[in-house]
Amino acid sequence: MTDKNIRERIVEEVKKAPMLSISASKLMEITAQVDHETTEVVDVVMHDSNLTARVLKVVNSAAFGLMSPVTTIERAVTLLGERVVVGIAIGDSAGQLFNKALTGYESAGGELWKHDLRAAIASRQVAVHGKAGISADFAFTAGLLHDIGKAFLSDFMEGTAGPILEQIENNQATDYLESESELLGINHTEAGLILAEYWSLPEPLKVVIHHHHHPDQAPEEFKALTYCVHLGDIIAMMGGCGTGSDTLQYNLDPEYIRYLDLSPTQLAEVLLEVDEEFAKVSGSIAESKESPR
Amino acid sequence: MSQLILGVGDLGASKTSGGSVKTFALGSCVSVLLLDPKVRAVGMVHVALPESKINQTKAQSKPGYFADTGIPTLLQEMAKLGCNPRGQGMIVKLCGGANVMDPNDTFNIGKRNALAVKKVLWKYGMGAVSEDLGGNFSRTVTVFVDTGDVLLSSPGRPDWKL
Numbered sequence A: 001m002t003d004k005n006i007r008e009r010i011v012e013e014v015k016k017a018p019m020l021s022i023s024a025s026k027l028m029e030i031t032a033q034v035d036h037e038t039t040e041v042v043d044v045v046m047h048d049s050n051l052t053a054r055v056l057k058v059v060n061s062a063a064f065g066l067m068s069p070v071t072t073i074e075r076a077v078t079l080l081g082e083r084v085v086v087g088i089a090i091g092d093s094a095g096q097l098f099n100k101a102l103t104g105y106e107s108a109g110g111e112l113w114k115h116d117l118r119a120a121i122a123s124r125q126v127a128v129h130g131k132a133g134i135s136a137d138f139a140f141t142a143g144l145l146h147d148i149g150k151a152f153l154s155d156f157m158e159g160t161a162g163p164i165l166e167q168i169e170n171n172q173a174t175d176y177l178e179s180e181s182e183l184l185g186i187n188h189t190e191a192g193l194i195l196a197e198y199w200s201l202p203e204p205l206k207v208v209i210h211h212h213h214h215p216d217q218a219p220e221e222f223k224a225l226t227y228c229v230h231l232g233d234i235i236a237m238m239g240g241c242g243t244g245s246d247t248l249q250y251n252l253d254p255e256y257i258r259y260l261d262l263s264p265t266q267l268a269e270v271l272l273e274v275d276e277e278f279a280k281v282s283g284s285i286a287e288s289k290e291s292p293r
Numbered sequence B: 001m002s003q004l005i006l007g008v009g010d011l012g013a014s015k016t017s018g019g020s021v022k023t024f025a026l027g028s029c030v031s032v033l034l035l036d037p038k039v040r041a042v043g044m045v046h047v048a049l050p051e052s053k054i055n056q057t058k059a060q061s062k063p064g065y066f067a068d069t070g071i072p073t074l075l076q077e078m079a080k081l082g083c084n085p086r087g088q089g090m091i092v093k094l095c096g097g098a099n100v101m102d103p104n105d106t107f108n109i110g111k112r113n114a115l116a117v118k119k120v121l122w123k124y125g126m127g128a129v130s131e132d133l134g135g136n137f138s139r140t141v142t143v144f145v146d147t148g149d150v151l152l153s154s155p156g157r158p159d160w161k162l
């Protein structure tokens, strides 16, 4: 089987992926606009009974830690933040991809979701602390989707983890991404981009998915956002939340300093905040799935 | 068999025969392992950051999160099991502290964690007999009460002992 064959098969798989829910697509469109109103988000949720139920469950979960129950969507959206609402909508409608065991990366089911969620939270904190001058909540959405391409590559990478790590260690490849390309003729950022096009995601999300490991290649207008996710991804991996064998096997681009102002102390603060926020958000979303309707 | 599982910033000790203490996926975090052969007790702390001064509240609620508060608290915890409160007679092992592939080393929290942990240990006159620090990979680590063996694993690599 040639590389081209595998590449074509992966592209076919991407085009068989489940579509995003209408609500998830709308929410991404709305939150991509810097000057949107929260009422627009509330509206989308109110017109989707499944999403309404889920949002209320998450905000009322024990992990979220509120004293009195929340019954209105307005209040739920305010308390959770728009980003978490978008996260729930994306996570629910693409759960099949996010929860897939990435066996080709020797990673268990659910780890991709955890990594993406942690990277989302970290990307947002980086945007806030680093004074990126972009919508921090949008950095969250971009972080959530950045590695979705791995869900399509994994099956074709069974048994390759050991040899790839050896390759990188011996400087025969610069990072995991290059090894993916060499092995399959496509890497996870390219597969992710094809999915993003198939899903008609807003342009900045396509850019981040495609360039999160090489943010210097992003168009100038989306560079700050791409650097936020570049660092958010690395911070997630530093926190022990990777997707298996490729954890920490990517290069950090030091040029982020041109877009982000992050001192070592701020970085430590970001790591700590990410830990706390992740425990709260991942806990409340998981809990809301477990309990019967 | 009783297994104690530690999250980020947790610490714990055990002298239950057949027991173990485990922590999953140390990235830039460092795990300090203390083994007391006389009392037959083991302890571990999962350190995330070097110094508690950046967040005193966190240091109060989760002392294990920082090197400077984590190690003293682990020693107190082990003293409850009958170990020497200053760590005398203990064997120290260290692992974790992974790094990012960063040419400028600005994200070197793993390295700083490892250094901070060693500094605190020096204050007690303690040093590690073996360590597995750094590298660009995450580690899951388990220490067994009966043998004092430390087992490490990482996706895509064969398991190894420390």
Ligand SMILES: [Fe+2]
Binding pocket: A146, A147, A188, A212, A213, A233
């Ligand atoms: Fe990636």
Ligand SMILES: [Fe+2]
Binding pocket: A115, A119, A146, A147, A233
């Ligand atoms: Fe990632």
